[in-house]
Amino acid sequence: MYLKDNFTKESDFDFRFNHNDTEMWPEPTTEMLDSFDQNGFVIVRDLFSPIEMEKMVKSIEGSNEFEKANFAERDVHNRKIVQSNWNVPGEDILGMVARNAKVAGVAEQLMGHGDMYMYTGKVTMKKPKIGGEIVWHQDYGYYYNNHALFPDFINVLIGLTKSDHENGGLQVIKGSHHCGRIDHGKLVGQTHADLDRVNLILKAQGLVEVNLRPGDAIFFHCNLLHRSGVNNSDHRRWNLIFTFNTMRNYHYRVDRKNGDMKIEAIDKVPADAVKKVHNLKLQYRDYHVPDGSM
Numbered sequence: 459m460y461l462k463d464n465f466t467k468e469s470d471f472d473f474r475f476n477h478n479d480t481e482m483w484p485e486p487t488t489e490m491l492d493s494f495d496q497n498g499f500v501i502v503r504d505l506f507s508p509i510e511m512e513k514m515v516k517s518i519e520g521s522n523e524f525e526k527a528n529f530a531e532r533d534v535h536n537r538k539i540v541q542s543n544w545n546v547p548g549e550d551i552l553g554m555v556a557r558n559a560k561v562a563g564v565a566e567q568l569m570g571h572g573d574m575y576m577y578t579g580k581v582t583m584k585k586p587k588i589g590g591e592i593v594w595h596q597d598y599g600y601y602y603n604n605h606a607l608f609p610d611f612i613n614v615l616i617g618l619t620k621s622d623h624e625n626g627g628l629q630v631i632k633g634s635h636h637c638g639r640i641d642h643g644k645l646v647g648q649t650h651a652d653l654d655r656v657n658l659i660l661k662a663q664g665l666v667e668v669n670l671r672p673g674d675a676i677f678f679h680c681n682l683l684h685r686s687g688v689n690n691s692d693h694r695r696w697n698l699i700f701t702f703n704t705m706r707n708y709h710y711r712v713d714r715k716n717g718d719m720k721i722e723a724i725d726k727v728p729a730d731a732v733k734k735v736h737n738l739k740l741q742y743r744d745y746h747v748p749d750g751s752m
């Protein structure tokens with residue numbers, strides 16, 4: 459059942475999820491849809507409750523396989539961003555988050571191009587004091603080169619920890635998805651958008667610091683310019699990020715480890731699916747080291 463009025467508007471692009479324990483399929487409000495179109499993102503406070511967040515963090519911390527699959531990228535200051543990366547959503551708690559009506563369901567409705575599949579799931583981790591910077595980029599700057607024909611991807615980034623200016627939180631340029639795909643180049647191991655152009659867009663549109671508490675999320679379009687700073691704080695910064703792509707956006711060059719994997723539309727689960735998970739053990743998943751995609 460689709461329920462309306464699950465989201466309350468707090469500012470132009472800031473909304474709050476009204477928790478409800480029943481099995482439900484939340485529907486973005488018209489204001490959320492308009493804000494996503496206009497700004498290229500919406501922030502949703504309290505998308506997951508503290509209990510749900512505690513379960514997610516415990517399951518990740520308790521998994522040796524997850525830890526073994528971590529790999530580090532160096533930034534221009536030789537600081538590290540650690541990542542874990544996979545493609546198949548799965549049946550465990552991380553699967554219940556990705557496939558959740560609050561995540562995949564809301565993402566599909568914001569994009570409005572029908573069924574989507576999960577392109578990647580990942581956790582980006584910045585350790586206290588040594589966590590690195592992620593340079594300005596559009597995700598479509600990467601995916602374009604993977605022969606994605608349409609800029610149809612959407613990210614759902616969920617704060618596993620607090621994430622703000624102090625510990626290397628996300629920054630976005632409001633409305634920059636309307637600029638279309640910008641040329642990207644390489645900077646050390648990272649891919650960055652043309653910085654002269656980014657600076658002009660920044661002047662025209664303005665920067666938004668995305669300050670998240672655990673359980674807050676930002677849904678953002680793949681052409682939205684974004685970056686995140688270094689972590690000089692004493693606190694780790696972990697984000698859980700799911701990228702969804704439309705079924706129509708077929709990849710001609712399959713660049714996944716599981717190249718012959720059948721791509722299927724996400725099998726969505728109701729909003730309370732994470733609450734119902736009791737076994738916190740993560741299943742083995744198709745962790746992989748991507749070919750340079752952030």
Ligand SMILES: O=C(O)CCC(=O)C(=O)O
Binds near residue numbers: 592684685699
């Ligand atoms: O976790 C972050 O700081 C941002 C990650 C990012 O830029 C991305 O996934 O495209």
